[in-house]
Amino acid sequence: MPGKIYSLIIFLTLFWVYCLYIGFKNNKKTITPVDFFIFGRNLPPWVYVIVSTGTIFSCWIFFVHPGQILLNGFPYAASSLSAIGVSLISLLFLRKQWMLSKKFGFITPAEMMATYFKSDLIRILIVVLGLGFAIPFIAMQLSLAGIILSIVTDNIIGSGSASLLLGSVIIVYLSLSGIRSLIYIDTFNFLLTIFGIIALGFVTYDLVGGWNLLNESLSRISNVKETLFNVSESYNAYLSVPGTIKTVEIIKGSSSYSGIWTSSMILTFTIAISGIVMSPSFSMLVFSNREAKSFGTQQVWFSSFLIGFILIFFTVAIGVGSIFLGSNDVINQTGNNISNILPNNISPNNLEGLVPHLLNVIGEYSPLFFGLLLVCGIASVQSASIIYLSSGALLTRDILKKFFIPNMNNNEQIFAFRIILMIVFIFALTLSIQSSGSILDLGSFALSIACQMFVPLIAICYFPWLTKNGVAFGIVVGIITVFFTEHIGQVMFGNLISWEKWPLTIHSGFWGILFNFISAISISFITQETKENNYKNKVHEFFNDHKNFSISRRSLKPSAWIVTVTWIFFSLGPGVIIGNNMFGNPNNVESWAFGIPSIWVWQIIFWLLGIILVWFLAFKMGMSAAPDKNIVSQSEDIGSRS
Numbered sequence: 305m306p307g308k309i310y311s312l313i314i315f316l317t318l319f320w321v322y323c324l325y326i327g328f329k330n331n332k333k334t335i336t337p338v339d340f341f342i343f344g345r346n347l348p349p350w351v352y353v354i355v356s357t358g359t360i361f362s363c364w365i366f367f368v369h370p371g372q373i374l375l376n377g378f379p380y381a382a383s384s385l386s387a388i389g390v391s392l393i394s395l396l397f398l399r400k401q402w403m404l405s406k407k408f409g410f411i412t413p414a415e416m417m418a419t420y421f422k423s424d425l426i427r428i429l430i431v432v433l434g435l436g437f438a439i440p441f442i443a444m445q446l447s448l449a450g451i452i453l454s455i456v457t458d459n460i461i462g463s464g465s466a467s468l469l470l471g472s473v474i475i476v477y478l479s480l481s482g483i484r485s486l487i488y489i490d491t492f493n494f495l496l497t498i499f500g501i502i503a504l505g506f507v508t509y510d511l512v513g514g515w516n517l518l519n520e521s522l523s524r525i526s527n528v529k530e531t532l533f534n535v536s537e538s539y540n541a542y543l544s545v546p547g548t549i550k551t552v553e554i555i556k557g558s559s560s561y562s563g564i565w566t567s568s569m570i571l572t573f574t575i576a577i578s579g580i581v582m583s584p585s586f587s588m589l590v591f592s593n594r595e596a597k598s599f600g601t602q603q604v605w606f607s608s609f610l611i612g613f614i615l616i617f618f619t620v621a622i623g624v625g626s627i628f629l630g631s632n633d634v635i636n637q638t639g640n641n642i643s644n645i646l647p648n649n650i651s652p653n654n655l656e657g658l659v660p661h662l663l664n665v666i667g668e669y670s671p672l673f674f675g676l677l678l679v680c681g682i683a684s685v686q687s688a689s690i691i692y693l694s695s696g697a698l699l700t701r702d703i704l705k706k707f708f709i710p711n712m713n714n715n716e717q718i719f720a721f722r723i724i725l726m727i728v729f730i731f732a733l734t735l736s737i738q739s740s741g742s743i744l745d746l747g748s749f750a751l752s753i754a755c756q757m758f759v760p761l762i763a764i765c766y767f768p769w770l771t772k773n774g775v776a777f778g779i780v781v782g783i784i785t786v787f788f789t790e791h792i793g794q795v796m797f798g799n800l801i802s803w804e805k806w807p808l809t810i811h812s813g814f815w816g817i818l819f820n821f822i823s824a825i826s827i828s829f830i831t832q833e834t835k836e837n838n839y840k841n842k843v844h845e846f847f848n849d850h851k852n853f854s855i856s857r858r859s860l861k862p863s864a865w866i867v868t869v870t871w872i873f874f875s876l877g878p879g880v881i882i883g884n885n886m887f888g889n890p891n892n893v894e895s896w897a898f899g900i901p902s903i904w905v906w907q908i909i910f911w912l913l914g915i916i917l918v919w920f921l922a923f924k925m926g927m928s929a930a931p932d933k934n935i936v937s938q939s940e941d942i943g944s945r946s
Contacts, residue, residue, distance in 0.1 A: 308667035309457060311675030319679045320473050323489050323686075327477030330484040337717045338941050340482035341411055341697045342592035349598035351487050355690070356589055357606040358494035360390060360580050362687035365611070365619055366501060366680075367448050368744060371655030373623025374631060375533060377525070377542030378903045379565030381623065384615035385875050385907060386574040388914030391603040392868070393578035395918070395927045398590050398599045400765040400847060403931065405591040407846065409939030412694070413587035413757075414702040419942065420764050420843060421772035422836065427706065429779045431698045433756055434584035436783065438695035439728065441688070441750035443736035446471050447743045448656060449685045450736070455660035456667065456678060464737050470682065474689050475729050478696075479722040483592060486689055493683035498614065500680025503673075504662060505618030508625040511665070512642055518621070519900050521628050521642060523893030530634045533652035535564055539634075543890035543901045545570070548878050550809050569809040571876040576813030579754035582761060585694035600928030608918045612911045620904070626658055627651070656743050696725035701943055745791040752790060752813035756782035759820045765847075768840040774828030782820030789815045850931040857925055864925050871917050875910035883907070 338344050347355075372380050401416070410416040414434070418427035449470040450463030461469075477485040512518045528539035536553045537546055541564075549568045563569050580586055593599070627635055630644035632651040646661050647654075659681065667674035700721045705712050712720065739746055759778045763770035787793050789812035791805050806812060873879045883906025888896035890903070898905050922928040 306667070307671035308664075308674045309460070311667075311671040312456065312678055315675035315679045316682065319682065322492075323473055323477050323485075326488045327480035327485040330481035330488075336714050336941070337697075337701070337943070338411060339484075340718050340721070341693065342405075342588055343483045343487065345406060345592060346594050347483075347487065347592040349593070349595050349601070351491060352589070352593040352598050353602040353606055354494045355487055355490045356586070356602055357611065358490055358497060358687035359586065359589065359690050360607065361387075361611050362494065362497045362684040363445055363448065364577070364747070365615060366497060366684035367452075367656060367659050368747065369615065369619050370504075370622040370626070371650075371658045372744075373620055374626050374658055375651050375655055376563070376565050377539075377624065378620075378901060378907075379541060379545045379570065381616075381620050382545065382565070382570045382876065382880060382903070382907055383573050383577070384612065384620065385911060385914060386577045387612035387615055388608050388871075388911065388918060389574035389876065390578045390581055391607045391918045392872075392921070393575070394581045394599070394603055394607075395921050397582065397761045397765055399596050399928055401587055401590050401761075402593060402596055402599070403847070403850060403935060404764070404843070406935045406937060409937060409942040410591065411588070411941060411943060412698050412701050413584045414698055415942055416587075417760050417764065418702070420840060421775065422839065423772040423776065424706070425776050426760070426772055427702050429776055430584055430757075430760070431702050432783075433753060433779065434698045435695055435728075436753035437579070437583045437750045438585055438691045439732050439735060439750075440746040440753075441691055442471075442695075442729070442732035443739065444743055444746040444750065445685050445688065446733055446736040447739070447746070449682060451656050451743075452660045452663070452678070452681050452685075455657055456663050456674075467733060467736055470685065471729050471733055474686060474692060475725060478689060478692055479725060482718075482721075483690075483693060486693060490687055490689060493687040496680040496683035497687060498610075500677050500684065501614055501622075502618050503677060503680070504659065505614075505621045507662065507666060508622045508629075511645065512625045512628050516899070517642070518625055518628075519896070520893060521640065522624060522901060523891070523896075524640050525627070525635070526890050528634065528638050528640065530638075537564060540890070541565075544884035544903060545881050548881070552804055552809065554804060563806050563811075564809050566809040567876070567878045567880050569806070569811065570880065571872070572811035572814035574876055575817070576748070576751045576755060576811045579751035579757075579813055582757040583691075583754035584698060584757065585691045588694040588697065589690050596928065596930040600922035603922050603928060604915065604919045608915045612915065616904075616908060616911055622659070622662070626662070631658065631661075692725060692728065695728050696721045699724045699728070705943065742791060748812070749786070749790050749792060752786040752811070752816055753783065755813035755817050756786070756820055758817050759824050762821075763824075764843070768837060768844050769828060769832070770824055771828040771831045771833065771836060773831040774824040774826070777827045778820040778822075778824030781823040782816040785819040786812050786816040850933050850935065860925060864921060867917060868921070871910065871913060875907075875914065880906065 404410060404416055414427045414430040417430050418424060446467035450467035453461045453466035454463040526540045526543045532539055532541055545567055546564060547566045550564055550566050552564050626646060628642040629646045630636060630641055630648055631646040633648040635641050636648055645665050650658050663674060663677055700717055704720055756779055760775050763775055789807055794805055883903045885902055887898060887902035887905040890901055
């Protein structure tokens with residue numbers, strides 16, 4: 305048996321024993337649902353900062369992001385600025401959700417929305433959105449865990465068995481002590497994830513011969529005339545954004561379609577990634593936070609600065625560097641590869657195997673380092689375990705307790721949660737096995753469904769004139785739109801629809817939000833009720849009463865809008881095309897002003913400007929500042945009233 309297998313067994317055993325130990329250790333400390341699900345709203349700020357960052361980014365940036373960069377090059381790498389985009393979206397909603405939970409005693413976002421709109425239909429639809437996000441997202445995580453363990457063990461462990469093993473560990477420690485085990489484990493997971501990505505980045509730099517040779521090799525990519533995966537774009541699109549909005553011509557329907565990364569695709573995909581901070585799962589993590597000021601710390605320094613830095617300098621290196629290591633047969637045949645240490649079938653249809661195959665390369669030379677990095681990869685998959693917790697909580701409190709067993713006591717709620725959690729896991733595991741060939745489609749669909757929370761969140765935070773009927777109808781229309789513009793629509797409806805996935809290179813998440821919002825506004829105009837508006841206005845009066853008033857902030861508001869829109873236009877929108885040639889011709893390495901592709905320089909500049917923008921909005925404009933007035937809670941648990 306190879307040394308790397310022994311290393312794998314030792315490191316994974318130690319890691320999972322630690323996870324289970326934490327679960328058993330904290331089992332007796334959880335008493336009430338408030339404590340079990342949201343840590344009694346007393347989660348330390350530094351824990352929230354770390355856990356929330358890991359929940360948003362870890363699994364995606366460790367496995368998915370490098371593979372997509374390998375396939376699509378720097379246009380897709382522009383979505384690295386989602387580190388800034390996610391922060392901008394979270395600035396809109398997190399602080400106000402936290403204030404409502406603290407004031408009224410909400411534990412789940414479905415409780416919050418149902419109380420605000422006085423509608424059990426809204427409650428049910430929020431649960432549907434929560435599960436529509438959670439189950440496919442968990443299935444994606446389980447599939448990735450299965451792939452990594454099957455590849456690094458040379459199929460000694462099957463992918464299905466690996467998925468079952470990982471999921472079982474998560475289910476056990478969450479069932480034992482809820483969020484208490486999660487905060488200890490996910491904090492450690494985040495540190496391992498960050499270390500793993502940086503280490504893999506340095507390994508890739510070394511394998512391609514260093515920084516200078518990587519960029520010299522990149523200059524030859526755009527001269528390759530063959531088509532890029534299975535669409536009518538040449539490899540010239542690898543180093544430059546190929547336009548704004550396009551119709552896509554599929555060359556081979558049997559091959560994967562990963563989108564053409566036009567500026568519209570980059571912008572709308574960034575919005576889709578932000579779906580995770582709009583999801584009901586993330587709202588429960590927000591409710592658990594002790595202090596509002598930690599939102600700004602996470603948005604500026606951890607999401608925008610730290611994750612942005614890792615994405616731009618390390619994840620990009622893993623992705624574009626791997627194209628020279630044998631993973632792309634077109635590049636190999638043109639003689640532009642540096643080595644053949646990776647299998648030549650990774651691109652375009654086995655992208656999720658990129659990082660596991662890199663780990664295998666490391667395992668041949670350093671089994672101990674291989675074992676450590678493998679645990680880092682598994683930790684990244686486990687980092688979003690709040691999604692398991694929240695989906696179980698939504699079903700327990702907003703369906704079972706609300707409609708079937710209203711007099712459930714604390715112990716009964718926690719016991720019911722454990723059973724429901726197991727059922728959710730079984731559904732997700734089944735989906736992961738059935739969808740093994742379309743793992744990335746699971747993640748994309750999950751994020752698109754989560755994006756449909758945008759309209760109810762914008763209603764409760766800013767627009768009281770959006771009615772319960774309008775919001776409910778909008779959510780239904782948004783979900784239907786996602787089905788019609790995602791891969792699942794292509795499978796379900798086949799020739800009945802005339803467009804491909806992500807029509808006009810616009811992500812399904814944005815299509816859903818667009819039709820959701822239009823529908824909500826249209827129905828709201830004809831369903832206005834004075835009684836409904838009177839109650840909602842009280843909630844918005846609460847926001848105004850706790851607003852941090854400042855003359856300087858008020859005077860800066862127009863400037864904040866202008867600066868934000870300008871940044872979005874040039875970093876993620878149509879203006880990103882300027883970056884194609886601003887610092888040199890993509891086809892001529894001698895013209896590169898900084899020795900790297902122009903589009904890479906453009907992304908670095910707007911990453912730095914984005915950090916300043918998020919800092920300005922979060923702290924200077926007070927969008928993530930703690931309220932000046934203390935919030936007096938009406939109830940610890942709103943569900944205890946019924």
